Amino acid sequence: MEDLESCRLCEWRCGADRLRGERGVCRVGRAEVAATMCSGTLASYIVTLLGCCYRCLHCNAYRISQYPDPGWHYVGHVPAAVLVADARERIAAYRGPRIRTLGFTGGDPIIHLPYMEEVAAEVKRQGLDLGIGLSTGGFSTEAAMERIVGLCRTITLEIKAWSDPVHRALTGAPVGPVLRNAEYLVREGRDRIRVFRTVVIPGMTDKEVGRIAAFIASLDPGVPYRLIGFRPNNVLYYHPGPSREQMEHLCSVCRDAGLEDVAWSGYYPEAVPDEIAARAARLTGAYGGDRAAALTAAYAAACGCPTHPRDCGACPLRDRCPATLREPWRGR
Known part of the structure; x- marks a missing residue:
């Protein structure tokens, strides 16, 4: 040293x-x-x-x-x-x-x-x-x-x-x-x-x-x-x-x-990505027609979150949650 x-x-x-x-x-x-x-x-x-x-x-x-x-x-x-x-x-x-x-x-x-x-x-x-x-x-x-x-x-x-x-x-x-x-x-x-x-x-x-x-x-x-x-x-x-x-x-x-x-x-989006918007549309029913909830949950679903409506207490992946372990630089 x-x-x-x-x-x-x-x-x-x-x-x-x-x-x-x-x-x-x-x-x-x-x-x-x-x-x-x-x-x-x-x-x-x-x-x-x-x-x-x-x-x-x-x-x-x-x-x-x-x-x-x-x-x-x-x-x-x-x-x-x-x-x-x-x-x-x-x-x-x-x-x-x-x-x-x-x-x-x-x-x-x-x-x-x-x-x-x-x-x-x-x-x-x-x-x-x-x-x-x-x-x-x-x-x-x-x-x-x-x-x-x-x-x-x-x-x-x-x-x-x-x-x-x-x-x-x-x-x-x-x-x-x-x-x-x-x-x-x-x-x-x-x-x-x-x-x-x-x-x-x-x-x-x-x-x-x-x-x-x-x-x-x-x-x-x-x-x-x-x-x-x-x-x-x-x-x-x-x-x-x-x-x-x-x-x-x-x-x-x-x-x-x-x-x-x-x-x-990495980029700084100016609008909701098409993939997220499509997932939100599919999740709207799971969230009782609440579009804000569906849009919010779509980001978790895109990472692999399996329970919708989200329910971490009952989730089989709670010990290896993909929504919280997502590394943003792994995808665009």
Whole structure:
């Protein structure tokens, strides 16, 4: 953990002694865990770490990324051996798809690179067949990025904006190091790239997408690029998200820029989806002709809720309720 004695893991290069309580831009000391989970979607045991080197206005995990300032309390520091032992136990009990990686997210885990390396060593010591995964905004130093590429089996890199003014306004940080690290990752770690991605914020990052796509295509047109529709959140709570049409259009822009693998998820609907309206029509009788109740219940039915009128007390799925365990990013 000597890296934390004079920390220069991210491009702020604060030099803070995080082991003695000094705080750099990230505001955190040694690695602390917010939560862990098995993700069938990602085939990964996800470890969410607290703290971030950014101050993103749109962050949907700001209580985690801006820790400790929001005042929420989480799991805290978990020794690497304990974390891996817990992962082993929970993966063994998991009944979903095979877990292939132990993936770090946040916040931004790059500020906890020594801990990730410690966990990777412990994974090997305990004999788990797991690679290390990372989701990052890419604001690391060159030296840290080299270590990250050597450490990880899969890397998701988020390029939040292309132009420096927009990137600074959104994150509080310059974009140059991110683009430099994206280029390094394609050059030195192409097989480790899961996806590059950008959150589409109308009026802010939507016009950046074409330039980001052209940049990625100039490095390797086969790099997967994912557009994520912004959902009103944090400082931008009252800012609108993109429409389905805008997301489809931006995918076309990316393909025209030369990218071969582009997809999107998430949009901000301006009307009730046709599927929901159709379900509501079918459920009206179950709710005594009450159209408001039928429309409301249609969203639960679309997730797989089987009892209508809804009756959680008698539901055979109450121990694995699909309406409360719905992950919205799994569908459009």
